[in-house]
Amino acid sequence: MDAEAAVVGPLAEDLRVLNELSVVSEVDADAVGRAREHLEAARAILAEKTLDGPYGVRFTADGRQRSWGNAAVGLRNPIAPPLEFVKDDDGTVRADYFLRRGYEGPPGLTHGGISALILDQVLGYTATVNGCPGMTGTLTLRYRNPTPLGALHAEARVDRIEGIKAFVVGHISDGETVCVEAEGVFILPRWARERMAAEASAVTEAPAQD
Numbered sequence: 001m002d003a004e005a006a007v008v009g010p011l012a013e014d015l016r017v018l019n020e021l022s023v024v025s026e027v028d029a030d031a032v033g034r035a036r037e038h039l040e041a042a043r044a045i046l047a048e049k050t051l052d053g054p055y056g057v058r059f060t061a062d063g064r065q066r067s068w069g070n071a072a073v074g075l076r077n078p079i080a081p082p083l084e085f086v087k088d089d090d091g092t093v094r095a096d097y098f099l100r101r102g103y104e105g106p107p108g109l110t111h112g113g114i115s116a117l118i119l120d121q122v123l124g125y126t127a128t129v130n131g132c133p134g135m136t137g138t139l140t141l142r143y144r145n146p147t148p149l150g151a152l153h154a155e156a157r158v159d160r161i162e163g164i165k166a167f168v169v170g171h172i173s174d175g176e177t178v179c180v181e182a183e184g185v186f187i188l189p190r191w192a193r194e195r196m197a198a199e200a201s202a203v204t205e206a207p208a209q210d
């Protein structure tokens, strides 16, 4: 982990713990008030200097991509569980992750929208690392069994690629039972296609160099 990640990663992790405590803490009103005074002090410090817009995608000096603001994988984002992906030799992508009690939907279970967030990211990343990056055009989910909170597993593989479209399938399980199945169509957007075509034609038209 680089030096900046070592500073901001633990901040996001602290905030994930606070998010859960906001849901489950049973301290009295005075204690809540005291906690909020500390949080206000922290807010004021962190607000001293901020970006003007979203975090976006940034790159390290050696070219590694940082999506630290991303709501599913962002190192800096307390909303992200976060997910960390492993790619197998056959192109399958896997992620073991842990959902705290702040991700509850039905009582004691994972919110269905959170499962959608996770599958969108896992399937989209799978398309990207298998050579067909794209935006989610369609994401279809089948909630087969209730998804618990806690330790979960997601995985995805490319079913097929048709030109600019990747068809990706995946699921979430609790280690034994498949809870949610997903199919996604990921499409290289028109603006990206046009940019790539313009860059290719600029290379073709450039005068030869000695």
Ligand SMILES: CCCCCCCCCCCC(=O)SCCNC(=O)CCNC(=O)[C@H](O)C(C)(C)COP(=O)(O)OP(=O)(O)OC[C@H]1O[C@@H](n2cnc3c(N)ncnc32)[C@H](O)[C@@H]1OP(=O)(O)O
Residues within 6 Å of the ligand: 120, 121, 124, 125, 128, 133, 134, 135, 136, 137, 138, 165, 185, 187, 188, 189, 190, 191, 192
């Ligand atoms: C660089 C990338 C970064 C890659 C970044 C990787 C991150 C992945 C993880 C995060 C994923 C997200 O959350 S992405 C955020 C959620 N998704 C979005 O916001 C996407 C919003 N929608 C769009 O931007 C657009 O509608 C697109 C890109 C989906 C399609 O626009 P387009 O590129 O102009 O499409 P168009 O030329 O008309 O059609 C191209 C082909 O796709 C088909 N098609 C068009 N829309 C759809 C659709 N919704 N579902 C299925 N198929 C569709 C058409 O029939 C056509 O098929 P044919 O006639 O050629 O057969």
